[in-house]
Amino acid sequence: MDLRQALQQRVLVADGAMGTLLYGNYGISSAFENLNLTHPDTILRVHQSYIDAGADVIQTNTYAANRLKLTRYDLQKQVTAINQAAVKIAEQARAQADHPVYILGTIGGLAGDTDQTVLQATPAEIAASLTEQLTALLATGKLDGILLETYYELPELLAALKIVRTKTDLPVITNVSMLAPGVLRDGTAFGAALRQLAAAGATVVGANCRLGPYYLAQSFENLAIPANVKLAVYPNSGLPGTDQDGHVVYDGEPSYFEDYAERFRQLGLNLIGGCCGTTPLHTAALVRGLASRSIVGRTGKIAPAQPKPLAQTLGRHAFLQKVATQKTALVELDPPKDFETAKFFKGAQRLKAAGVDGLTLSDNSLATVRIANATIAAELKLGYGITPIVHLTTRDHNLIGLQSEIMGLHSLGIEDILAVTGDPAKLGDFPGATSVGDVRSVELIKLIKQFNSGIGPTGKSLKQATDFRVAGAFNPNAYRTNVSTKSIERKISYGCDYIITQPVFDLANVTALADALTANDIHIPVFVGVMPLVSKRNAEFLHHEVHGIRLPKTVLARMAQAEIDGNERAVGIQIAKELIDGICTRFNGVHIVTPFNRFKTVIELVNYVQAKNLIPTK
CATH class of the missing domain: 3.20.20.330 (Homocysteine-binding-like domain)
Structure with missing residues (x-):
């Protein structure tokens, strides 16, 4: 038979x-x-x-x-x-x-x-x-x-x-x-x-x-x-x-x-x-x-299916609501490297007073050890009323740790995450440390969004649905006129809600990105990165030693001349403002990276972004 x-x-x-x-x-x-x-x-x-x-x-x-x-x-x-x-x-x-x-x-x-x-x-x-x-x-x-x-x-x-x-x-x-x-x-x-x-x-x-x-x-x-x-x-x-x-x-x-x-x-x-x-x-x-090989019959009665809980809407993600119609500034901060945190939190307070829409907190950027960003985020939210966007890397956490971090962030009321791979461990303080990489950043996005349905990593009910909005990273600096949007499309398919880019220093890359998104009918909030240069040496370091960032010759030349003229900070701010001007012609979102805790510089740029909302449209 x-x-x-x-x-x-x-x-x-x-x-x-x-x-x-x-x-x-x-x-x-x-x-x-x-x-x-x-x-x-x-x-x-x-x-x-x-x-x-x-x-x-x-x-x-x-x-x-x-x-x-x-x-x-x-x-x-x-x-x-x-x-x-x-x-x-x-x-x-x-x-x-x-x-x-x-x-x-x-x-x-x-x-x-x-x-x-x-x-x-x-x-x-x-x-x-x-x-x-x-x-x-x-x-x-x-x-x-x-x-x-x-x-x-x-x-x-x-x-x-x-x-x-x-x-x-x-x-x-x-x-x-x-x-x-x-x-x-x-x-x-x-x-x-x-x-x-x-x-x-x-x-x-x-x-x-x-x-x-x-x-x-x-x-x-x-x-x-x-x-x-x-x-x-x-x-x-x-x-x-x-x-x-x-x-x-x-x-x-x-x-x-x-x-x-x-x-x-x-x-x-x-x-x-x-x-x-x-x-x-x-x-x-x-x-x-087996007492017997005979088959035991079953009733076959089917219970009615239970609907899955639906993911929540934008809820309290105010900066994502704002960016749909207005120029919106996010600021990235690196958590402190030591326990002298007073200057950091004072600077964060100044940024809030300046009207920054949210602070993104890096997760041991350049693989350099810092205070856990989830801890800093909790203090900013609970102690100062500031909206934190927490970077979460696949480099430092295995699959168990990632899920635990996600649950912990929700328990603290933190609802915004940037899912990133993270800089390689060999770049940082402990080059012998291993990068985990159990999942890619796109899979981390999918994992986070699963919690929004109230379903945990094993499929069991969490007794409560989360309300995470997840950002994906994108580096437009590798392109000039032909930007591939495949990685953005893949991240969107995994549940990405918005994009935060690497700092750009060439407006041609901004234009290419905007054109590519339009050509591929991609409509998603994008916060384009801006990092104010503080010196000629800073510019050369970024250009030569930081993977994924390249500065135009004109920018390097301007910073070299600024060193001679003794006005490097002013020129760096001016270059950043020119970039913001170009970004704001195609995008509503700007993501300002804070260099070396230069809060005064960043506040000036935040004010510059927000002033654009006061300019009457023609």
Whole structure:
């Protein structure tokens, strides 16, 4: 009988992990899928071990055997060979089995992968990569079904399922992965996700990875799924740990799986296997733990869907409301490097009195250690009534720390964030420090905006929706007349609300940026950066040593002459005012960077920007 018939008649036991087994038992940490070509006997032994343990269903060693993931090992030209070798090995294992065995061609999800090739891939490239792998697997003619597993993003899985359904009528098992029981990380209820997958053509729907038996069983309890929909579960052996050498290890007892096998059956599961940390011993435990192979029926009653909370509007983001119709000035300050903060806060008070619309606070700019900007922001907001815009870098915070920072900012009532990568760590006080970079700045934007729906990083309710408005950075200095807006468009697609640019010193770049935004029909508030020069040496440093900033020869010459004439400050201010004049002909937003705590200089420029609102329009 084929796989569909088997799923109708009895509960099937699937195999367990491949990658963690190769890593833990064989010490292999390279491209596991390439072993199909270099060490086929090793993969064959793994399959045979699972079959000997009683597995009815095995999956090919092809989880990451796609072009995008294989590129990191320079194996992108081996996609077809690796996938077809995997099917051949699985077929060899089945031929030696003493009971019927079904083979699933495995295709893994991409969301959450930190490799740059994957992160930068377009939807079209992802679709092409999946299609190439799928075509290679199907060409063997030996598969009983396709397994799409470890998908954290429901849209990605639905897109993958759509492609598979255009290529084959074979059974398709679709497994989502959850960070918390009962909910995907975008807040979609587990049951709702499974219903969508079933409606889209999946033969079996379920979950795998991340969670162990306890939480996955909890997720399937009282699940409102039509009775005719088949369910699958592939739990991890438990939570991972590390050994003395820092290697990831799983130590979940196989007997624990034996205890849960019958519970999964009673919950109406049709396909029960294992994921990370599981071994043939866990598979054997599942077989022992099943009191019967008969399928337990379900009622299939569907609860009404609950609407997601909507993101809030601009709310208290006054400067974003103002910039739509008036010239608006933001000022960037670097938090103090030491505990002598009186001058800093006095200067901030002077800026407020001058009518500045908001203060942006850098996050250890140039990788130089300063007081945490969230702490300074809280003091400015709570102690002085000043609107802070906090820079948040992906350089200094891992994914856990970023989310904690976001929650902390909301708790302090701080609602404006500039998401940036941050200057490389090697530039600063501690060149040996590492840059984290768990996510890119665009993904940080998406992460922050998710909190606005009241959904946390695991998909669980936060009991309260945030009201963040997120800025994206842009450097127009790399261009003259042809500005690429692709990075801005991508940031907008991830939820960016406005743009803050690097300081500009050439009005040609301002014009080019404005023209490019108009040509591409991009309408988003833009605050163009202005940094007043304080000396010839300052100008030369910025031009020669700061990445992404170049000064026109005319500006360098003017500052050189100013040094001779002894009026460097005045010339620097005049150049800044000329830039503001040019910016304000095309943009309403100006972002003034404070040089060396020169508050007097910046206040003069803030007044200059605001005076433009008093000039009658013609």
